[in-house]
Structures are given as structure tokens and as C-alpha cells.
Amino acid sequence: xxxxxxxxxxxxxxxxxxxxxxxxxxxxxxxxxxxxxxxxxxxxxxxxxxxxxxxxxxxxxxxxxxxxxxxxxxxxxxxxxxxxxxxxxxxxxxxxxxxxxxxxxxxxxxxxxxxxxxxxxxxxxxxxxxxxxxxxxxxxxxxxxxxxxxxxxxxxxxxxxxxxxxxxxxxxxxxxxxxxxxxxxxxxxxxxxxxxxxxxxxxxxxxxxxxxxxxxxxxxxxxxxxxxxxxxxxxxxxxxxxxxxxxxxxxxxxxxxxxxxxxxxxxxxxxxxxxxxxxxxxxxxxxxxxxxxxxxxxxxxxxxxxxxxxxxxxxxxxxxxxxxxxxxxxxxxxxxxxxxxxxxxxxxxxxxxxxxxxxxxxxxxxxxxxxxxxxxxxxxxxxxxxxxxxxxxxxxxxxxxxxxxxxxxxxxxxxxxxxxxxxxxxxxxxxxxxxxxxxxxxxxxxxxxxxxxxxxxxxxxxxxxxxxxxxxxxxxxxxxxxxxxxxxxxxxxxxxxxxxxxxxxxxxxxxxxxxxxxxxxxxxxxxxxxxxxxxxxxxxxxxxxxxxxxxxxxxxxxxxxxxxxxxxxxxxxxxxxxxxxxxxxxxxxxxxxxxxxxxxxxxxxxxxxxxxxxxxxxxxxxxxxxxxxxxxxxxxxxxxxxxxxxxxxxxxxxxxxxxxxxxxxxxxxxxxxxxxxxxxxxxxx
Amino acid sequence: xxxxxxxxxxxxxxxxxxxxxxxxxxxxxxxxxxxxxxxxxxxxxxxxxxxxxxxxxxxxxx
Numbered sequence: 001x002x003x004x005x006x007x008x009x010x011x012x013x014x015x016x017x018x019x020x021x022x023x024x025x026x027x028x029x030x031x032x033x034x035x036x037x038x039x040x041x042x043x044x045x046x047x048x049x050x051x052x053x054x055x056x057x058x059x060x061x062x063x064x065x066x067x068x069x070x071x072x073x074x075x076x077x078x079x080x081x082x083x084x085x086x087x088x089x090x091x092x093x094x095x096x097x098x099x100x101x102x103x104x105x106x107x108x109x110x111x112x113x114x115x116x117x118x119x120x121x122x123x124x125x126x127x128x129x130x131x132x133x134x135x136x137x138x139x140x141x142x143x144x145x146x147x148x149x150x151x152x153x154x155x156x157x158x159x160x161x162x163x164x165x166x167x168x169x170x171x172x173x174x175x176x177x178x179x180x181x182x183x184x185x186x187x188x189x190x191x192x193x194x195x196x197x198x199x200x201x202x203x204x205x206x207x208x209x210x211x212x213x214x215x216x217x218x219x220x221x222x223x224x225x226x227x228x229x230x231x232x233x234x235x236x237x238x239x240x241x242x243x244x245x246x247x248x249x250x251x252x253x254x255x256x257x258x259x260x261x262x263x264x265x266x267x268x269x270x271x272x273x274x275x276x277x278x279x280x281x282x283x284x285x286x287x288x289x290x291x292x293x294x295x296x297x298x299x300x301x302x303x304x305x306x307x308x309x310x311x312x313x314x315x316x317x318x319x320x321x322x323x324x325x326x327x328x329x330x331x332x333x334x335x336x337x338x339x340x341x342x343x344x345x346x347x348x349x350x351x352x353x354x355x356x357x358x359x360x361x362x363x364x365x366x367x368x369x370x371x372x373x374x375x376x377x378x379x380x381x382x383x384x385x386x387x388x389x390x391x392x393x394x395x396x397x398x399x400x401x402x403x404x405x406x407x408x409x410x411x412x413x414x415x416x417x418x419x420x421x422x423x424x425x426x427x428x429x430x431x432x433x434x435x436x437x438x439x440x441x442x443x444x445x446x447x448x449x450x451x452x453x454x455x456x457x458x459x460x461x462x463x464x465x466x467x468x469x470x471x472x473x474x475x476x477x478x479x480x481x482x483x484x485x486x487x488x489x490x491x492x493x494x495x496x497x498x499x500x501x502x503x504x505x506x507x508x509x510x511x512x513x514x515x516x517x518x519x520x521x522x523x524x525x526x527x528x529x530x531x532x533x534x535x536x537x538x539x540x541x542x543x544x545x546x547x548x549x550x551x552x553x554x555x556x557x558x559x560x561x562x563x564x565x566x567x568x569x570x571x572x573x574x575x576x577x578x579x580x581x582x583x584x585x586x587x588x589x590x591x592x593x594x595x596x597x598x599x600x601x602x603x604x605x606x607x608x609x610x611x612x613x614x615x616x617x618x619x620x621x622x623x624x625x626x627x628x629x630x631x632x633x634x635x636x637x638x639x640x641x642x643x644x645x646x647x648x649x650x651x652x653x654x655x656x657x658x659x660x661x662x663x664x665x666x667x668x669x670x671x672x673x674x675x676x677x678x679x680x681x682x683x684x685x
Numbered sequence: 686x687x688x689x690x691x692x693x694x695x696x697x698x699x700x701x702x703x704x705x706x707x708x709x710x711x712x713x714x715x716x717x718x719x720x721x722x723x724x725x726x727x728x729x730x731x732x733x734x735x736x737x738x739x740x741x742x743x744x745x746x747x
Contacts, residue, residue: 079715080738085702092703209736217732221706275736282739287704 012052019045026119026311033306036382039115040300043123043378047371050127055135055367059360062574063139067360070682072146072353082146084357084684087364093355095369096286097347098134099293101180101444101479102337102551103373107381108443108450109544110334111392112322114312115385117331119378125332125339126374129581133555134344135366136562136578141349142362143676148350149558153654155675156564161657165557168650169346170493171643172550174521176343177486178528179543180479181266185258185533186442186540187472192251193238193433195258197469198476199251200234201281202265208280220283227284228291231477235470239433255533262483263526269480270487270518278484285478292474296379296451299458309385309392314417321397321416322441323541324603329591332584333548338377340581342554344370357684383450390420391428391437395446399439400537409438433465441540444475483525490521531636534629541603545596546640549589553651556585560658567662568672586655593648597641606641610634708735 022042026034059065073084085093110118141147147155150169154162188195208227216222241247253261269277318326323334337343348366356362384392393413394402402409406422413420429437432449440446448471455467492508494517499506505513532539559582566575599605602612616622617630664670701707709731716725726734 077715077719079712079719080735083711083715088699089702092699096703213729213733213736217729218709218735219706220704220708221701224704273737274739275733279736279739283704290703 012049015045015048019049023123027116029311033308035304036300036307036386037304039119039307039378039382040297042119043375046123046127047375050131051367051371054127055131055363058132058135058367058577059363062571062577063136063362065139065360065362066679067358068682069359070680070684071142071356071359072677073355073357074682074684075677075680076145076354081351082354085355086357087361090352090355090357090361090365091369092290094347094352094365095372096289097351098337098341098344098369099289099373099376100337100482101183101475102341102343103377104380104447104475105183105443105544106335106337106548107377108384108447109322109396109540110331111309111381111384112313112315112320112396113327113331114316115307115309115381116311117316117327118335118381121331121335122338122374122377122381125335126371129555129584130338130340130344130374131367131370132577132581133340133559133562134348134370135362137345137348137558138353138356138366139359139362140562140565142353142356142359145677146350146353149345149561152349152565152675153557153561156561156568157654157657157661161654164650164653164657165561166493166497168550168557168647168654169554170490170497171647172342172547172554173486173490173493174524175528175543175547175550175643177266177483177490177525178532179540179547180482181259181262181525181529182532182539182543183442183444184476184479185255185262185529186440187444187448187476188253188258189255189440190252190436191434192248193242193465193469194472194476195251195253196241196247197234197238197473198480200237201231201284201473201477201480202277204230204234205277205281205284208284209276212280212283213275223280224283224287227280228287231284231288231473232470235466235473238469239465242433256530259526259529259533263522263529265480266483266487266526267518267522269484270491270522271515274488278481278488281477281481281484285481288474288477293376293379296383296454297375299454300379300382303454303458305382305386305454305457307382307385308387309389313389318604321393321401323544324601325545325592325595329588329595330545330548332588333545333552333592335377336548336551336555338374338380340552340555340585342551342556342558345554345558358682380447383447383454386453387446387450388418388420390414390418391425391449392446393418394420394425395437395440395449396443397439398441398537398539398541400535402439404439406436406438431464432468434468443540444472447475448472487518487521487525491517494520528636531632535633535636536626537603542606542637542640545592546643549592549596549644550647552585552589553647556582556589556651557654559585560654564658564661565675568665569674569676572666582655586651589651590648593644596644597648606637606644610637610641613637705735705739 019042022038025038026042073082076082107118140152150166153165188198204227208223211223241251316327318324352365390413394409402412406425410420410422425437429435432452437445448468451471452464452467456464495506495508495513504510507513528543532543559578562578563575563582566578595604596606600608602609613630613634617627622630665672709728712731713725
């Protein structure tokens with residue numbers, strides 16, 4: 001017994017020392033390059049320590065997880081969504097549900113500050129905030145029959161707060177879908193290879209849908225294996241399409257056409273039966289995602305690439321070319337997924353709790369999955385930082401910022417202190433099978449170049465172009481899955497809301513209602529996508545911060561609901577566990593939102609940008625092609641400004657509502673009834 | 686040898702569970718336990734319902 005204890009203490013001391021050494025190495029290193037393995041070691045040690053100690057303490061002392069208490073999966077078992085499931089399987093499901101394009105894109109964009117700020121916030125944010133949020137929401141929902149966040153909010157807050165939370169969620173989903181659609185459109189722009197590969201994923205998904213429904217019902221693994229093989233064929237065939245002049249011309253599309261295509265796709269996918277497109281695509285994307293994450297981790301450990309990005313760049317002062325804004329608060333807005341993401345609260349309530357077989361599994365599923373997602377984000381950061389910084393900025397900076405001409409663009413970037421030349425970019429584009437890599441904003445192309453670099457070097461060179469397009473396909477597959485699923489879920493929310501005005505509209509399967517609601521949702525995200533496409537400076541610079549603010553506000557809403565539950569269930573002493581991340585998120589989002597609303601700098605403030613553009617339009621100094629779209633851009637900047645005001649009001653409404661409820665409860669003026677399902681002893685072994 | 690086949694079996698069961706390949710078997714097992722007197726759904730019927738269910742929840746994130 002004593003030896004066991006001693007071994008444990010020894011092991012954890014060793015992990016702590018290794019983690020501290022790796023983190024110290026990363027933070028204090030001032031050489032030309034630094035080995036990526038340091039990041040892996042530091043990250044793994046931090047997650048292990050956070051998991052072992054903080055989540056262990058939360059599980060035992062704060063939540064008092066009780067293995068003898070029957071979970072909703074056991075009590076309400078129906079053989080489908082309520083189903084006691086082994087914890088490693090629930091872990092897999094939950095991880096696949098929370099990890100998407102977000103933890104890949106955010107870190108890629110945040111690399112403009114250098115590798116250090118992003119790495120530190122991913123580690124600290126995940127361990128103290130993100131993992132905690134996921135675990136606490138999962139716990140609260142598991143103790144309440146697996147109810148959704150909206151339902152929990154309705155039970156805990158007043159009608160007003162709950163309504164604000166619901167409308168907020170819908171708007172956040174719309175911004176999320178717009179920004180992800182923009183990423184995929186930018187990745188396909190004028191690339192026949194990428195476009196044909198991404199298009200090919202649609203018939204492949206349809207085929208798998210038919211296979212699963214009619215040919216071999218239920219043979220999911222078999223169907224998925226066929227689908228993945230076909231996806232790989234599609235990646236290789238894209239290279240052939242690219243070489244064929246007729247096909248090349250057919251798939252070489254500009255961003256506007258691609259945007260219209262994606263909008264049309266979103267609408268069709270939302271009204272088609274789920275089994276035909278959405279569910280099979282979901283099976284495929286889960287499989288590809290888990291495979292690539294695993295492969296990337298191995299490749300980084302085998303290859304141990306060097307990080308070329310400096311620890312800090314001059315852009316922490318707010319002049320960054322990819323997105324504007326100082327380190328505080330915009331690092332914490334940009335790195336949403338991977339550190340803390342409000343969207344996870346939707347998955348942690350509603351879907352996952354119905355599978356938990358033992359209450360103590362909440363720790364591994366909630367805290368552990370998020371730690372793994374944060375690790376994915378660290379790998380994405382590594383993939384962005386192994387590129388030459390000059391190349392990284394050339395790919396990720398919009399033409400409106402550095403100029404469309406390669407010579408001007410490279411000269412500007414070189415003048416920032418990140419040497420790059422046009423010939424180098426041309427050679428890189430050729431090796432990736434692309435015409436040009438300049439101004440390919442959105443994060444996906446630069447991540448794909450980084451991944452191709454890592455995969456190509458670890459598993460054989462000469463296949464850069466294949467790996468590049470594999471990476472683009474990989475991102476596109478689950479971005480399109482989010483568009484399908486998000487539009488559908490958004491449609492249900494709209495139907496639910498309009499159903500209260502006119503009852504027939506609430507019948508979700510009634511075709512006119514389904515069509516109109518889907519059209520409303522698609523039109524909303526389609527609008528932001530279209531504006532992002534026609535704006536030469538904007539796009540990502542506008543939409544990503546808007547998404548970050550919205551996503552972090554959803555996290556704040558979730559944590560506010562959890563804090564309220566803590567206060568009313570006798571956990572006042574520990575209210576700081578959700579309360580500290582909540583205070584931080586409210587601070588960060590409020591600071592960012594206020595700057596976005598009130599800043600006089602056109603690249604920062606929405607209203608300032610609108611004023612700036614109106615002035616230029618009136619003075620007649622805009623080139624004709626910009627003047628043509630200026631009225632739409634001005635309207636959009638004003639709309640974005642008002643949307644930010646709205647988000648700010650929503651989050652403060654919820655926070656103040658929670659504060660009021662907690663005050664009334666603590667001062668004894670109102671006794672809150674418990675919303676927890678009463679204890680039932682488990683029958684499971 | 687025994688450990689290798691044991692590991693492989695665990696890996697295979699895990700893979701089937703994570704992908705949802707064993708959903709029908711799990712449903713049948715549940716049905717036998719809880720509702721032995723009712724006829725369970727046919728594989729095709731179950732699969733149709735399962736596909737619909739999977740697509741109708743907010744289970745995909747950023």
C-alpha cells in the first residue's frame with residue numbers, strides 16, 4: 001500500500017516537473033526555432049495534472065458525484081437515445097460531437113500574435129474554464145433527466161432570461177454557420193481540385209445514405225469504410241480534374257458562385273430526409289475526424305517539426321493583418337473552441353447525458369473530452385507555426401490589406417519583418433497543386449499547407465498536393481455537416497418560436513412550415529456569408545470576432561445557469577468554480593463588444609467602418625468595383641454593430657437575472673424549489 | 686496470443702459502438718430485457734428511425 005502511494009506521488013511529481021520544464025522552455029526560448037515536441041509534452045502534462053487534481057477535486061468535493069445514483073440513461077432507457085453506454089464509448093461520441101472546425105481555425109488565426117499567447121490560453125483556458133464548463137453542464141443535465149440548456153435556463157431563470165438565452169442561441173448558430181461556410185468557400189475559390197473534391201462528397205454521402213437505408217440497413221462500419229475509400233478516390237481524382245482543361249474550367253469558380261452554391265446546398269440539405277444526406281455525412285465526418293486527429297498526433301511526434309513563428313509578434317498591439325484588435329481581449333475571442341466554447345454546452349446538455357451509465361463517468365466524459373479537443377487545437381497551432389511566418393501571413397492576409405499583386409504583397413509582408421518572396425509562394429502553390437496561395441483567408445488553406453507539410457514529411461514527400469487536398473476535404477466534410485445539422489436544428493427552433501404565434505407552424509413535419517423555417521435560417525446565414533464574400537477587407541476580420549463574441553456569450557449563459565444551480569443546491573461555497581470563468585468571460589466579451597461598437601478605428605469598430613466607407617463613397621474616392629458594393633457593406637457594418645449591441649444586452653440580461661435570483665435565494669426572500677430529479681438507487685452492476 | 690486477440694476484440698467492439706454499427710443489436714438486447722412481450726422493430730424499420738433521430742439533435746459543434 002505504502003509503495004503504491006509512493007509510486008503515485010513519484011509519477012505525478014515527474015509529470016509536474018516535465019510539464020513545468022516544457023512550458024518554461026516554450027515561454028523562455030528565444031532562438032530561431034523551437035521543436036514542436038515541447039508543445040506536445042507541455043500540453044499533455046498540463047491536461048493530465050488538470051484532470052487528475054482539479055477535475056478529481058470537483059468530482060469528489062464540489063459535485064459529490066454518486067456512483068450509486070441511477071442516471072437518466074438507466075431510469076429512462078428506451079434502447080435509443082436513452083441508453084446506458086460504456087464510458088469510453090460515450091467519451092468517443094462526445095468528443096466527436098464537440099470537436100469540429102473551430103479548434104482548427106481559431107488557433108490558426110490566433111497565430112498572428114506568435115505561438116506563445118495562443119498556447120498559454122489554450123492550456124489555461126481549457127483546464128480552468130472550458131473543461132470545467134463542459135463537466136458542470138453535463139453534470140447538471142444528467143441530474144435533470146438529460147434536459148437541454150434551453151430547458152435548464154427556462155427552469156432556473158425567469159421567462160425573460162430564458163427567452164433571451166433562446167434567441168441568443170439561435171443568432172449564435174447563424175453566425176457560426178456563416179463563418180464556417182465562408183471558410184469553406186474561401187478554401188474552394190478558384191481551385192478546381194478542392195471544389196471538385198468537396199462537390200464529390202455530396203454524391204458519396206447520398207450513396208452511403210441509400211446503402212444504409214435500403215441495401216444493407218444498419219451496417220454502419222461497412223458503409224463508412226466504403227464512403228471513406230470513395231472520399232480518398234475523390235481527393236486523388238481531383239488532381240486529374242485539375243489537369244483536364246474542360247473539367248478545370250467547369251470547377252474553377254469564383255467566390256460569389258461558390259457562395260450561392262453553398263447557400264443552395266444548405267437549403268436542400270435541410271429539407272431532404274435526414275437519412276439521405278445528413279446522417280450518412282455525419283457518420284463519414286466522425287470517422288474521418290477521429291482518424292485525422294490520431295494521424296496528426298503521430299505525425300507530429302514522429303517528425304518533431306520546428307516551430308518557425310516567433311513567440312510574440314508586433315501584432316499584439318492590435319494592428320494585426322488577419323484580424324484587428326489587441327491581445328486583450330481579442331486573443332480570448334479568437335480562441336473560442338479549444339479553450340472554452342459555449343457551443344459545447346448544447347452537446348453536454350441534451351445529447352450526451354442520455355448515454356451516461358454511471359454518474360462518476362461525468363468527469364471523464366465532460367472534462368476529458370474537452371482536454372482532448374484542446375489538444376487538437378494545440379496541434380492546429382503547431383501546424384500554423386511550422387510554416388515560415390512570411391508564408392503564413394501571405395496565405396492568411398486579405399488582398400484588401402496587402403494588395404492583390406504578389407510583388408506588392410510580399411514586399412509589404414517582408415517589411416513587417418517576415419521575409420517572403422513571390423517566387424517562393426509560387427513554388428509552394430505549385431507543390432500543393434494550387435494556382436495561388438495569396439490571400440487565401442479563413443484559416444483552412446494555411447492549416448492544409450501546414451498539415452501537408454507535416455504529413456508529407458512524416459509519411460513520404462512528393463505527395464504534398466494530395467495531402468493538401470485531403471486536408472481541405474477533411475475540413476469541408478465536417479463544415480458541411482455543421483451547415484446541414486445547424487440549419488435543421490435552427491429550423492426546429494424557428495418552428496418552435498413561430499408555433500407559439502400560430503399553432504400549425506409548430507408542427508415540425510408539416511412541409512410548408514419546414515420549408516419556410518428552413519428558408520429563414522438559410523437566408524440569415526447566407527446573407528452574412530454573401531457579405532463576407534463581397535467584402536475585400538472583411539470576411540474573416542468581421543465574422544470571426546462576431547462569432548467569437550457570440551460563442552463566448554453562450555458559454556457565459558451556460559455558466560450563469562450553472563452558477564445559479566450551484567447557489568440553489570447548497571454549493572455556495574464552491575460557486576467560484578463556475579463563477580470565475582463566468583466573470584472572465586463576461587469581462588472579455590464585454591470589452592471586445594464595446595470596442596467593436598465604439599472604436600473610431602475603421603478596421604475595429606463596426607459603426608466606424610460604416611462611417612468611413614460612407615465618407616469615401618460620398619467623396620467619390622472608391623474604385624468603381626468597390627463603390628458598387630459599398631451600400632451593402634455599409635448596411636452590413638451597421639447591422640453587425642447592432643447585432644453586437646444585442647449580444648451584449650442578452651448576456652447582461654441573463655447575468656443580472658441570475659444575480660437577482662441568487663440574491664433573493666440567499667437573503668431568504670424566495671426559496672427555490674429543487675429542479676433535480678430525486679435520488680433513485682442504481683440497479684446496474 | 687490471448688492478450689492480442691483480447692485486445693483486438695475490445696478494439697473491434699469499441700469501434701462498432703462508436704460508429705453506431707451495433708445500434709440494432711443493442712436495441713434488440715434492450716427490447717428482450719424490458720419488453721419481452723412486444724415484437725421488436727425489423728432491422729430496416731429500426732435503421733430508418735435511427736437515421737432520423739441522429740439527424741434531429743444539436744449534436745454537432747463548431
